[in-house]
Amino acid sequence: AQSVTQPDIHITVSEGASLELRCNYSYGATPYLFWYVQSPGQGLQLLLKYFSGDTLVQGIKGFEAEFKRSQSSFNLRKPSVHWSDAAEYFCAVVEGGGADGLTFGKGTHLIIQP
Amino acid sequence: KAGVTQTPRYLIKTRGQQVTLSCSPISGHRSVSWYQQTPGQGLQFLFEYFSETQRNKGNFPGRFSGRQFSNSRSEMNVSTLELGDSALYLCASSLDLRGEQYFGPGTRLTVT
Numbered sequence: 001a002q003s004v005t006q007p008d009i010h011i012t013v014s015e016g017a018s019l020e021l022r023c024n025y026s027y028g029a030t031p032y033l034f035w036y037v038q039s040p041g042q043g044l045q046l047l048l049k050y051f052s053g054d055t056l057v058q059g060i061k062g063f064e065a066e067f068k069r070s071q072s073s074f075n076l077r078k079p080s081v082h083w084s085d086a087a088e089y090f091c092a093v094v095e096g097g098g099a100d101g102l103t104f105g106k107g108t109h110l111i112i113q114p
Numbered sequence: 115k116a117g118v119t120q121t122p123r124y125l126i127k128t129r130g131q132q133v134t135l136s137c138s139p140i141s142g143h144r145s146v147s148w149y150q151q152t153p154g155q156g157l158q159f160l161f162e163y164f165s166e167t168q169r170n171k172g173n174f175p176g177r178f179s180g181r182q183f184s185n186s187r188s189e190m191n192v193s194t195l196e197l198g199d200s201a202l203y204l205c206a207s208s209l210d211l212r213g214e215q216y217f218g219p220g221t222r223l224t225v226t
Contacts, residue, residue: 032212043118043204044217090157094212101147101159101170102206102215 002027004091006105013081014113021076021108023091033074034092034102035065044090050074061085086112116141118207118218126224132193135221139186139207145169146188147215148180151202160203163188164211192223200225 005024013019025031032051036044048059055067065076074091088109092102119138127133139146147170148160159172163182180190186207192199202222206215 034214036217043219044206046214046216049214092157101149101162101172102157103159104157106156 002031002093002095002100002103004093004103004105006089006091006108008108009106010109010111012111012113015083016080019076019078019081019085019110021089021091021110023074023076023105024072025074025091025093026072027093027095030095032094033065033067034094035059035063035074035076036090036092037061038088038090038107040087047076047089081110081112083112083114086110118205118216120203120205120218120221122221123219124222124224126226127195128226129195129197131195132191133195133223134189134191135203135205135223137188137190137205137207137218139188139205140216143207143209143216144186145208145211145213145215146182146186147206147208148188148190149204149206150174151204151220152200157204160190162211169211195225197225199223 003026034049035047038044047063048057050057050067088107090107091105094102121136145164147162151157162170166182177193182188202220204220206217208215
């Protein structure tokens with residue numbers, strides 16, 4: 001069965017500092033990987049996705065993520081965070097040829113310090 | 115293009131009752147998925163519909179059911195509500211199976 005691990009439950013970053021959120025997964029042969037962001041009381045917004053090809057993917061709001069098959073990781077990065085980035089971030093995976101829905105990690109709560 | 119809409123946004127029900135939640139996907143999207151979000155279990159996949167057929171189902175009891183209409187709108191139903199069914203229920207739509215999913219704002223269900 002697929003699983004997603006986000007090792008950091010909470011992360012605190014100063015405004016303007018760089019950010020990296022970790023995501024590790026176990027999967028079958030062809031993972032499709034996603035990062036979503038959720039603000040309080042809101043649904044999930046898709047930040048970026050990886051299906052195949054270039055392992056460094058660019059997303060919205062200045063985020064990027066790198067797929068590393070050898071490490072089973074798909075870490076999310078941003079060079080300079082803004083106070084508005086404070087939210088819950090979820091990594092998700094689905095097997096490309098599989099029959100299940102998205103499997104989500106437990107989420108990382110990002111706190112921005114002024 | 116309008117996003118995914120879910121109605122109602124908030125709902126309070128009593129244990130033992132049943133509830134129906136509605137989801138309208140993004141125009142042109144044919145796949146609708148449902149997820150349950152709770153503080154303890156996180157986000158869990160309920161089921162996915164495509165072309166009015168349930169394609170995938172998560173590990174939930176039979177009290178949870180759904181359907182999809184010819185216009186791709188979807189409903190999910192929970193019968194004999196339990197306190198543990200209190201959650202945020204999220205609907206997501208995608209162009210087709212395995213495409214990126216776009217989520218609605220959710221329906222907050224409280225069971226008392």
